[in-house]
Amino acid sequence: xxxxxxxxxxxxxxxxxxxxxxxxxxxxxxxxxxxxxxxxxxxxxxxxxxxxxxxxxxxxxxxxxxxxxxxxxxxxxxxxxxxxxxxxxxxxxxxxxxxxxxxxxxxxxxxxxxxxxxxxxxxxxxxxxxxxxxxxxxxxxxxxxxxxxxxxxxxxxxxxxxxxxxxxxxxxxxxxxxxxxxxxxxxxxxxxxxxxxxxxxxxx
Numbered sequence: 001x002x003x004x005x006x007x008x009x010x011x012x013x014x015x016x017x018x019x020x021x022x023x024x025x026x027x028x029x030x031x032x033x034x035x036x037x038x039x040x041x042x043x044x045x046x047x048x049x050x051x052x053x054x055x056x057x058x059x060x061x062x063x064x065x066x067x068x069x070x071x072x073x074x075x076x077x078x079x080x081x082x083x084x085x086x087x088x089x090x091x092x093x094x095x096x097x098x099x100x101x102x103x104x105x106x107x108x109x110x111x112x113x114x115x116x117x118x119x120x121x122x123x124x125x126x127x128x129x130x131x132x133x134x135x136x137x138x139x140x141x142x143x144x145x146x147x148x149x150x151x152x153x154x155x156x157x158x159x160x161x162x163x164x165x166x167x168x169x170x171x172x173x174x175x176x177x178x179x180x181x182x183x184x185x186x187x188x189x190x191x192x193x194x195x196x197x198x199x200x201x202x203x204x
Contacts, residue, residue, distance in 0.1 A: 005138040006047055008130065012112050019074070021110035022139025023103060023121070025095045026054070026147035030172030031182070031198040032165070032191045033155050034080045035091065037098035038146035039106050039113075041074040042139050053134040054144040059152075066149040069142050077105030078150055087194040096121050102143075116140045162188045 012020045025037040042051075051069070054062055070076060079101025081094040089097070100121040103113060113127035114137050120127050133140040152171055159168035165181045165188065172178070172190075174197060182197065191198045 005052065005136065005141060006044065008114055008128070008133075008137045009042075009044070009139055012114070012128075017112035017126075019108055019110045020112045020114065020139060021075070021077075021103060021106060021125075022114045022116075022133070022137050022141070022143045023099045024116040024134055024140050024143040024147055025098055026144065026151045027172070028091050028095055029174075030192075031174050031178065031195050032083065032167065032172035032188070033151070033158060034082045034190075035086060035095050035098050036147050036151035036154065037079040037095065037102040038143040038150065039075075039077040039079075039099070039102040039110070040069060040139055040142040040146060041076075041106065041108075041110055042069075042142055043072065043074055046072055046142075047138070051138050051141050051145065053141050054148040055134070057145070062145055062149055065142075065145050069146060073142065075106045075108060075110075076146060077102040077107075078146065079103075079105065080154075083190050083192045086192050090194070091192075092119075102147075114140050116144065158190055162190070 009020050021039045021041045023039045027035040079098040081098045086094040103123050110125050113125050115129045116133035118129050118131050134144040155167045155171040164185050170178050
């Protein structure tokens with residue numbers, strides 16, 4: 001099963017690419033907080049490490065793999081777009097911008113990109129969008145782990161600043177408790193005001 005996750009990377013290697021980056025984001029659906037993207041260039045030596053789609057992992061396993069990726073990856077880049085910019089350009093464009101930012105923060109620079117989803121990003125590197133790529137590519141799965149863990153850590157810090165919303169628990173997603181807090185307190189500075197319900201009009 002793990003070998004299947006390296007098929008897209010192997011295909012790119014056969015074509016002559018040597019610095020293949022997987023790219024993914026976390027945080028498109030929440031009512032609050034930034035969207036965070038990551039780009040990761042993995043060595044093939046990490047085959048068998050247990051890397052897979054972050055959504056299939058427990059928080060403890062994600063943390064373990066996050067550390068493993070940072071210790072062993074050839075390069076890791078992160079990009080963050082804040083709620084104000086999300087409201088200005090919309091969440092799709094903000095997500096693509098965060099992914100482009102993550103790629104630009106890689107060193108060495110990649111010569112090929114595997115991007116989760118159906119859209120390409122602004123980058124000089126050749127690229128291949130892959131729908132549900134976090135379940136099909138080890139590099140994209142690694143990026144999904146880095147993006148998810150990084151964003152969760154940011155939201156936990158925001159919980160200290162805005163404790164009335166419970167961001168450490170739901171990470172800004174539209175849970176019942178979050179909607180109740182919004183209806184009671186109104187939005188805080190990290191809420192995405194363009195999102196339905198984020199302005200605080202939802203009923204408890």
